[in-house]
Amino acid sequence: ALSASLFLPKGLRAQDFPTAAVNTTGLAVTDTEVTVGILHSVTGTMSISETGSVQAEKLAIEQINKMGGVLGRQIKFVQEDGASDWPTFAEKARKLLVDNKVASVMGCWTSASRKAVLPVFEQYNGMLYYPTFYEGLEQSPNVIYTGQEATQQIIAGLDWVTKTKGAKSFYLLGSDYIWPRTSNKIARKHIEKLGLEVVGEEYYPLGHTQFNSVINKIKLKKPDVIYAIVVGGSNVAFYKQLKAAGIDMTKEKPLLLTISVTEDEILGIGGENIDGAYACMKYFQSLDNPNNVDFVKAFKEMYGNDIVIGDVTQAAYLGPWLWKAAVEKAGSFDIDKIKEASPGIELPTAPEGYVKVHENHHLWSKTRVGHAQADGQYKVVFETSDLVEPDPFPEGYQ
Amino acid sequence: MFADYSWGELLSIFAMQGFAGLILFSVFVLMALGLAIIFGQMGVINMAHGEFMILGAYVTYLVSRLFETYMPALFGIYFFIAMALAFVVAGALGMVVEWTLIRRLYKRPLDTLLATWGLSLILQQLFRSVFGPREVGVTIPQWMMGSLPLTDTIEVPINGLFVMVLAMSISAAIYVLMFRSRWGLQVRAVVANRTMADAVGINTERTDRLTFGIGCGVAGVAGAAFTMIGSTGPTSGQLYIVDTFLVVVFGGAGSLIGTIASAFSISQAQSILEFFLSGSMAKVLTLLAVVGILMVRPQGLFALKLRK
Amino acid sequence: MATGRDGRFLNRTEMLGAAALALLVFVLLPLALDPFRLNLFGKYLTYAFVAVGLVLCWGAGGILSLGQGIFFGLGGYALAMFLKLEASTPEATAIQSTPGIPDFMDWNQITALPGWWQPFHSLTFTIIAVVAVPVIFAFIIGTAMFRRRVGGVYFSIITQAIAAILTILIIGQQGYTGGVNGITDLRTLNGWDIRTDEAKTVLYFVNGALLFGCLALAQFVRRSKLGRILIAMRDREDRVRFSGYDVASFKIFVFCLGAAFAAIGGAMFTLQVGFMSPSFVGIVPSIEMVIFCAVGGRNSILGAVWGTLLVNWAKTTFSEGFPELWQFGMGALFIAVVLVFPDGLAGLWKQHVEPLFARLKPRPSAPQPAE
Amino acid sequence: MLDIAELRSAYGESEILHGMSMSVPKGQIVAIMGRNGMGKTTLMKTLMGIVPTKSGSIRVGDKDVTAMKPHERVASGIAYVPQGRMIFSAMTVQENVETGLTVTGEKTVPPDIYELFPVLLEMKNRRGGNLSGGQQQQLAIARALASKPKALLLDEPTEGIQPSIIREMARTLRRIRDERGLTIIVSEQVLSFALDVADRVMVIENGEIVHDAPREGIDEAKIARFLSV
Amino acid sequence: MSAAMSDSKDAFILTVEDLTVSFDGFKAVNGLNFYVEPNECRVIIGPNGAGKTTVLDLICGRTKATGGSVQFKGQELLKMREDQIVHAGVGRKFQNPSVYEDLTVFENLEISYPRGYSVFGALAFRRDQAVRDRIAEIAEIIFLQNHLQEKAAYLSHGQKQWLEIGMLLIQDPELLMLDEPVAGMSVAERVKTAELLNRIIADRSVIVIEHDMKFVEDIATRVTVLHQGKLLAEGSMAHVQADPKVIEVYLGH
């Protein structure tokens, strides 16, 4: 890679950017290398979800390095385990920023872990690339949110089911924490705005595995749409029990719309158990565009053919690229300059298609509806024509 | 909370929830039976019980993949083979663990808690290293999917029915084994007084090993059954452990009938409450009731009356 | 174990052990570590409060609580509530739909501060609540259980269930508690920024001083007749009863004392880490705290502190070095402790270090217990 | 029947039996007497394999049992009634007796055992732990007899037993011996019972046999002197 | 017995009337009456399973009675908690020696010293001269004056029995109840124990359960014979020993 950089065009070679000039704040940047952090759970319950993110981030870093790195410097990473425990995330975040002086961190999955590290990033002025779809109500100068905030993900999907499927009544359910609750709050407001009806709303503790009661309630209420935001291992139980209870999602009613089941979760649920459900998010592995074809190919080359790629994994992949773009735009690794440079950055090569960083540090992105197939993949049945503007503090939905 | 429903609806709610409770009951029974032997009889506080269940689940996963790949024609019956294998594998590991670890701790029951906690960490990491951190999906044979409609609102899921039958047969088998067989007599004697049991002619080491192995084996079978309704990941086992201990303790640690009665009352309470309250509150109330009753009856629902 | 046979407050080895610990905590660590690492050790030391309480309850009294996280959490939450209110000034929260209330309440559509949060505007009230709330809770649990003569494993499992209940409640009532996220983004204590390195260093020393206070209190209890009654109770509860003691009230007392220690630890945790979350209330942390105590040696007050430091330091080191494999190391450590060193570090010290001293008696050198 | 040669055993560092030898022929009842702490129980436990043998040998008939585990010794024909009874308290009286059947393979308790101790038949479904002290003692003997031993070890069996039963026990033990050709070793503090039951009396002191005499023409005063002080 | 009945009840330190306990229908003690006078040594004998231990359990609050009354100096014991019964002046020794093995003889006695019964009392308790003197005094009585600093675990069986008696003595109870105190003791120890008991009877009442007739003879002022939870006979040792019913069910021919 080093010899390759000799032939790089001017403007991409390390010698064109003296370290003293591009790193005025003592970050871990040398003449040849720059260190970033990867902070996800590789142990504990969340490792199920976060593994994909780690893989995607490593892939992006490798690809960037192959292309000559960032400002001619190879990216080195320090990986820490958040161990599915929020205080550990905070501790490791401090370690990365204070001890390792990393130039940026790709990390976190749950909102709880993000909330735990947020003050750390703000205090030590670090840069976090956070990949998960989340509840919004947050906008930190030290975070770039590469997943969708709640309104982006939710509203287009609801509009789609009401328009094309004629849905009139909804049953909301989810795991009991802030993201599902906030998302359902937005969904409820939107449903009521449309003049339609919410016939039930339920939450279950994380890790809950018995959904027979709520399934019974659903049967009794006969909603048009089951709007499900169950996360993690509970999903497996939920969809298996739904199927066993005779709710056939391949039929028109009730229809199931989820914003929490990516291809990763289907791996555990089993394609046959979720066949026919709809998911609303910005990325599906089956997206048919050249960027994505290359991405999926590279991903499988690195991690094997059996691997699947979900929405968050793709968003995590964007992290290193967006950071690279920001550094190059700023011509510096300094955090303050990156913060300033980030809004307006465009990434035409994203697997999900063209994206752009908003003033509010979230991404403009398209929202899509996928139809789950028995083979564990989603078929894209709808996509917004334009990029949806991120709106973390949505008027009228709070 | 009843006002929202008509009488007819209420009736079918209770029927449906009662049935859902029965499935939950079977789940609890399956979880607790192995522990009723290991903890209730042997007094070993096995914090790795959940991991033994998950081991059974992973075995089932492997067998299902094997059948899918090499014997798709026989896929309908793979589950029975998986269950048997889950029993053998979990039981064998149990025996190894007893031999290397547990047998040194019979005089220090509280220490078994710490040692098995360490064991559970190791097993979790082992699962993660071997099977990856993601959940694995077990394909359920076609005949176990779907449900039998009883009325237009009440449907009986076939896998639930299967779990129920399984739970009942294993309970019966264990009951006979523990209380109607010579072997059970020996187990109880060993548990009561290891030295004395040896001195009346019982091979206590073999008995201990087998007992622990059978308890773990039953956990493995439970894990196999859970693949039909729950998730299989490296840390899934932890979800069950508190509930499982509570079921055993609530029943009265030494009593198998107690375990079953306790599983029944907890599951029914939770199931009915869940319909009218949020899932979290139902769980809180059920647990509170259990704790409350245990304070009034510290020895559990069914306890032996023995003079001190 | 040492039960004041000679009537002195500390015997020779205990004195050496305490001096060694003080040297480590107040001199060596602050000199050797950068503020970040020092803060980490400060965090570990907050768990030591719990472990010391467990030595009294479990080691001496035979009461194994698997729910100490309850008290650690309650203490921590009480202080976090105060700090959160202080951080939620109308100016700081202007962006919210209801400014002036904690952010998580706003996210959960709560529009006014709930009544039971109001007193936490007062620091005095909060400081009292940090200890009083967990102690009252422990008193209620203890009274209900020990008066009914719930003991042994039953007690352990019931405390575990209560920890589970409390966790579910905190998570379920997120509008009032912050849910899974916990109470985050705490900034100042009466205007003093607790996030700076200097503040963290000061807090570290305050924490250390409080810990030594608790150690002294624990030692006083053990040296007293009450300490001997605890040991007697652990071995022959019936005999104690028939010697005229109301056994339950003694158990309730140590349980409450253990809860108070845990609560102080929790509050110091909140201050040093800057947030509190339900992941400290539940079963897993509660069991881990028992393990700290066991690794140190369940009968040794100082051992509990050493054990806590060792396990946490090992956990951090393993997990930094081998993020994907560190659980093997931890699991093996616990098993090793149970099988090979049933009396933990304190046992090792007694077996291997003390005889050394005995031989070197004329001029005892600086002690360096296993760490 | 029971031959002990140069038997040494110890609890950890402290040796209790210092090379004890004795030989008890088939059908003989030996009373081992001695003050508290002189090693009677230790001898029984060593014979049973509960306390490890440091050196020396133990033979039952022509079988060397020195290296055997306790349950293997039971299978070789030794049975043990420990001091303090140690019945399985959560199990019923009948189940307690049945544990003794492990080595014989029998399915049901032979009726002659209940004939010896009718109170046990009466209480066969009661939990062992609920019996009175004396009842438990009878149960412990019945449990030992259930394994059809060749040699029976009884450690202070009269402790806590009412006088009439003690007297009867002496008769019973002799009868069992007569009927089954059993070798019996019984440890005892009380001379009168020892004289009632035994064919031969030994006195143990500090882990060594200091007196060994057949009952006929025994010097009671001399034994009493060993037992007092 | 009839003589005792005719006295006013105040003359008795312990009055047991119509005492009954049933375990799942089995009446272990069945309508039992008996009376203990001050400064007497009452021995209870009776067949194994007669209910002797159960009677002591009922008096000291270890087992809850089904019916009847137990009055100690006019106080109803059946309604009191174990520790309250102790405070009222009733001490109980168990059948198996029950001492704190992890503590020294001194500490065993100290714990039983009747001061600092409450939690805070125990915290404030100081080992002053009065305590030391009293412990020394008791240790002498129970033949353990040279073993004060020994761990109780290392005592012989008989010494543990004595220690437990000492732990009761230090509380200075008015009624002392001993369940088979010489079981497992050597002949010599039995003699010493009898001597010990005779010495302490001087200023208190004692109830002893025992099967060793020689020992009973040495200590008893009066003997009560229980059978199947009921009173079978009562009187002097000689009287009871001659009773054909007692011979039939207990002593043997």
Ligand SMILES: Nc1ncnc2c1ncn2[C@@H]1O[C@H](COP(=O)(O)OP(=O)(O)OP(=O)(O)O)[C@@H](O)[C@H]1O
């Ligand atoms: N587990 C043990 N560990 C160490 N020493 C022991 C142990 N058990 C007994 N001893 C010691 O061994 C010696 C012999 O004890 P043993 O029990 O054999 O005596 P004994 O003759 O049966 O007395 P007793 O008449 O009281 O039953 C005693 O000094 C006793 O203290």
Ligand SMILES: Nc1ncnc2c1ncn2[C@@H]1O[C@H](COP(=O)(O)OP(=O)(O)OP(=O)(O)O)[C@@H](O)[C@H]1O
């Ligand atoms: N908890 C119980 N459940 C059932 N039966 C019991 C219980 N406690 C005692 N018994 C029965 O009550 C009777 C009296 O027992 P107790 O122990 O009082 O006898 P005892 O007179 O002390 O006999 P010993 O002289 O053998 O010690 C016995 O038959 C016993 O089996």
Ligand SMILES: NC(N)=O
């Ligand atoms: N942000 C989430 N999905 O927790």
Ligand SMILES: [Mg+2]
């Ligand atoms: Mg003995």
Ligand SMILES: [Mg+2]
């Ligand atoms: Mg008795």
